[in-house]
Amino acid sequence: MPHDHHDHDHGALSPSGHPYRKDDDIVLSYWQMMEISVRELLIEKGHITAAQVHNQINTMDARSPANGAKVVARAWSDPEFKSALLTDAGQASRDMGFDIGPMHLIAVENTILVHNVVVCTLCSCYPRNLLGLPPDWYKSRAYRSRTVIEPRKVLSEFGVEIAQDVQVRVHDSTADMRYIVLPAQPKETMGLSADELAYWVTRDSMIGVGLPQAPK
Amino acid sequence: MGGDPAGNINHDQHDFALWEKRVDALMVLASSAGLMNTDSLRRVLEDMGEEAYETMSYYERWIASVSQNMVEAGAFSTAELADKMAQVKARGTTYGDAT
Amino acid sequence: MKVRVQNHWPPGHIRTPAYLRGKTGEIEREIGLFNNPEQNAYRLPPQQRRLVRVRFTMAEIWGDAAETPDDVIEAEIYAHWLEPA
Numbered sequence: 246m247p248h249d250h251h252d253h254d255h256g257a258l259s260p261s262g263h264p265y266r267k268d269d270d271i272v273l274s275y276w277q278m279m280e281i282s283v284r285e286l287l288i289e290k291g292h293i294t295a296a297q298v299h300n301q302i303n304t305m306d307a308r309s310p311a312n313g314a315k316v317v318a319r320a321w322s323d324p325e326f327k328s329a330l331l332t333d334a335g336q337a338s339r340d341m342g343f344d345i346g347p348m349h350l351i352a353v354e355n356t357i358l359v360h361n362v363v364v365c366t367l368c369s370c371y372p373r374n375l376l377g378l379p380p381d382w383y384k385s386r387a388y389r390s391r392t393v394i395e396p397r398k399v400l401s402e403f404g405v406e407i408a409q410d411v412q413v414r415v416h417d418s419t420a421d422m423r424y425i426v427l428p429a430q431p432k433e434t435m436g437l438s439a440d441e442l443a444y445w446v447t448r449d450s451m452i453g454v455g456l457p458q459a460p461k
Numbered sequence: 462m463g464g465d466p467a468g469n470i471n472h473d474q475h476d477f478a479l480w481e482k483r484v485d486a487l488m489v490l491a492s493s494a495g496l497m498n499t500d501s502l503r504r505v506l507e508d509m510g511e512e513a514y515e516t517m518s519y520y521e522r523w524i525a526s527v528s529q530n531m532v533e534a535g536a537f538s539t540a541e542l543a544d545k546m547a548q549v550k551a552r553g554t555t556y557g558d559a560t
Numbered sequence: 561m562k563v564r565v566q567n568h569w570p571p572g573h574i575r576t577p578a579y580l581r582g583k584t585g586e587i588e589r590e591i592g593l594f595n596n597p598e599q600n601a602y603r604l605p606p607q608q609r610r611l612v613r614v615r616f617t618m619a620e621i622w623g624d625a626a627e628t629p630d631d632v633i634e635a636e637i638y639a640h641w642l643e644p645a
Binding site: 500534 | 572573575577578579580595597600601602603621622
């Protein structure tokens with residue numbers, strides 16, 4: 246049979262505007278063989294079930310920056326919630342109904358005096374149970390190496406210029422805590438509802454490499 | 462890693478393939494089953510060394526670590542893994558055929 | 561409280577970044593008790609260890625090479641890696 250035309254074939258973009266990863270229709274790699282084998286052995290030996298694998302993928306797919314955006318928007322519009330978030334961000338997120346598993350979360354607040362940015366120099370720790378899987382650059386050697394020694398230059402490359410009278414605070418997720426930045430609320434959004442505010446909160450603003458943006 | 466010389470940050474982004482999502486799920490489920498933990502995942506990744514970081518993708522390194530952890534935990538033997546991989550390879554030439 | 565990260569370089573899995581070893585900072589907050597990763601990594605029954613967040617200035621970590629000396633880095637360090645400074 247001739248090579249079928251797939252609608253996600255070479256060079257096409259996904260609905261989120263990103264290129265697809267090499268997928269089902271390319272030659273089976275050694276590591277893909279290992280994934281299939283580990284999965285089947287764990288299922289055959291009763292350690293996990295196929296349904297659990299399926300459900301876990303669905304659970305991760307449902308986690309996205311939109312969840313974090315709702316948390317941030319609520320903090321902007323509800324001072325009591327903001328206080329709870331800064332005390333225990335994990336509990337505050339759970340109280341909003343988000344299933345973040347056992348994750349320990351700390352929220353760090355941007356102010357007129359402080360700009361926070363998050364990195365994991367040892368691996369790729371990220372608040373994945375709230376925001377979903379991290380972007381590729383977050384896991385890159387360049388981001389992990391440079392953010393702790395030249396954070397202002399890194400931020401500048403992301404389009405964020407920090408004034409010299411603002412302290413940059415880099416959070417290295419070295420151990421058991423995960424971090425979310427609570428960006429400063431843009432002046433022009435004062436008075437908007439939490440639902441409207443959530444559209445202003447970008448993924449990058451919750452990592453600290455971006456600022457909230459007017460919805461397109 | 463932290464503070465080491467490094468080049469520009471590549472902002473390209475890709476959507477995860479099914480096999481990558483499955484690797485992620487296997488790590489989470491094997492941890493819930495008590496067969497491994499985040500530190501044991503990281504320990505094997507670190508022991509794989511610099512070369513693996515340069516030559517393997519993120520989830521390629523992860524499945525290598527998960528697999529090593531499963532052998533260490535007694536979930537299956539290296540012989541069982543080798544047999545299974547041979548069977549998988551015989552199923553076809555693409556991921557879709559073999560899975 | 562001022563603390564110094566021990567300047568130890570053991571082989572094996574640890575969660576204390578190389579660039580912070582031997583450096584002095586302030587305890588930012590206590591986080592609580594967590595499994596010791598140095599045992600957990602080898603699937604040994606882990607002891608509970610105090611985990612604290614420590615704040616370091618860029619000047620302390622990088623000296624003259626600091627991008628902005630008063631900027632800071634905060635990291636989680638297990639208490640058994642810390643000594644009074």
